[in-house]
Amino acid sequence: MHRLGGICIGLHRYDRIYVDYKNMPKNLISISEAAKQVGASVDTLRRWDKSYRLPSIRIGPRGHRFYSQEDIHRFLRNDSSVAKQWAISPNAELPASEVYCPTRDIFQARLEKLQSVLQGKISDSSISLLCAITGEIGNNSFDHNLGNWPDVTGIYFSYSLRERTIVLADRGLGILRTLKRVRPELSTSSEALKVAFTETLSGRFPEARGNGLKFVRSVIIKNPFTLRFQTGNALLLLKEFDKDIVVSQTDEGVGGCVAIIGFEKSL
Amino acid sequence: MIIELKKFGSTLISRPSGKEAWLAFQPILKDIPENEEVIVDFEGVAVLTPSWTDEFLTPLVSRFKNKVKLHNTDNASVKATLEILAK
Numbered sequence: 001m002h003r004l005g006g007i008c009i010g011l012h013r014y015d016r017i018y019v020d021y022k023n024m025p026k027n028l029i030s031i032s033e034a035a036k037q038v039g040a041s042v043d044t045l046r047r048w049d050k051s052y053r054l055p056s057i058r059i060g061p062r063g064h065r066f067y068s069q070e071d072i073h074r075f076l077r078n079d080s081s082v083a084k085q086w087a088i089s090p091n092a093e094l095p096a097s098e099v100y101c102p103t104r105d106i107f108q109a110r111l112e113k114l115q116s117v118l119q120g121k122i123s124d125s126s127i128s129l130l131c132a133i134t135g136e137i138g139n140n141s142f143d144h145n146l147g148n149w150p151d152v153t154g155i156y157f158s159y160s161l162r163e164r165t166i167v168l169a170d171r172g173l174g175i176l177r178t179l180k181r182v183r184p185e186l187s188t189s190s191e192a193l194k195v196a197f198t199e200t201l202s203g204r205f206p207e208a209r210g211n212g213l214k215f216v217r218s219v220i221i222k223n224p225f226t227l228r229f230q231t232g233n234a235l236l237l238l239k240e241f242d243k244d245i246v247v248s249q250t251d252e253g254v255g256g257c258v259a260i261i262g263f264e265k266s267l
Numbered sequence: 268m269i270i271e272l273k274k275f276g277s278t279l280i281s282r283p284s285g286k287e288a289w290l291a292f293q294p295i296l297k298d299i300p301e302n303e304e305v306i307v308d309f310e311g312v313a314v315l316t317p318s319w320t321d322e323f324l325t326p327l328v329s330r331f332k333n334k335v336k337l338h339n340t341d342n343a344s345v346k347a348t349l350e351i352l353a354k
Contacts, residue, residue: 104281104283108278108280108281108284111278111280111314112278115278115313115314124343125342125343126343127313128313128314128342128343128344128345129343129344129347131278131280131313131314131344132280132314132315132316132344132347132348135278135280135281135314135316135318136280136316136317136318139280139281139282139316139318140318142281143282143318211317211318211321211351211352212316212317212318214351215316215317215347215348215351218347218350218351219347222347
């Protein structure tokens with residue numbers, strides 16, 4: 001890297017751009033603003049910069065981190081697709097540590113962090129309900145795959161305040177294989193997904209369980225939330241006031257489950 | 268007898284933690300006279316799910332039946348959970 005008077009100028013190095021303040025591009029935001037938009041801490045953004053998950057633009061003699069607004073938008077748009085790609089990929093790799101919850105305890109701690117992050121941004125009742133359905137979906141992954149994870153144990157869990165989404169994914173058995181244990185006649189992911197969201201049936205017979213996804217549905221349709229839930233090649237889209245369960249087919253199948261909860265209209 | 272759920276935490280979401288709460292409470296429950304009211308107080312609970320509740324409240328109600336009374340159930344996820352479990 002060339003240096004001029006201690007100032008890094010216009011050079012790309014390892015995908016990072018070093019510029020001086022004079023040549024600072026417009027539309028850059030500070031690391032604290034970027035952290036706020038992404039819904040992560042400044043320290044997390046520094047780690048993501050080092051790991052190239054979200055590279056910064058270093059400015060001035062001390063290399064302060066800035067971010068282009070476009071990069072942040074791209075990153076936020078991609079967060080749910082990153083989760084889906086992780087769930088679909090034939091390679092069983094661990095997700096980035098910031099979004100990976102290998103155990104329930106870690107998931108619980110991060111869900112409690114989400115509650116505090118949401119404080120003051122949406123109503124207390126929306127926080128309570130969003131965290132409850134997130135908790136149900138996340139714990140459902142642990143409940144149904146305990147001791148049976150095909151490869152990576154645990155779940156992917158992230159959220160974006162700017163996009164107002166919460167993303168959960170697992171590389172577990174998926175709903176069809178789980179429910180087939182107690183209802184062998186189920187043959188497609190679409191049928192299994194419908195059953196999971198409409199009937200009180202548990203894949204953990206003889207235990208009396210199976211309310212979790214019915215609860216998620218009842219909360220979504222009574223509140224300004226949305227849900228996009230995929231398992232296998234079946235995709236369920238649910239929103240406020242929906243009466244019926246409509247499942248469509250996707251081109252790409254997910255081994256486990258991917259859920260994206262939206263709360264764009266929540267106050 | 269008053270059971271303050273906040274003493275188990277303010278985010279009560281998973282089945283294992285609900286089951287653990289139920290087991291931990293057994294020594295106290297065994298001393299409650301059969302005719303005594305059992306008040307479950309939800310004050311201080313920020314997030315509740317059917318999974319946690321099914322492991323704690325469902326066995327409590329099946330044991331003490333209509334002597335179980337629920338107090339301070341105004342929280343949104345508490346209400347939604349109790350509605351789904353009542354069905």
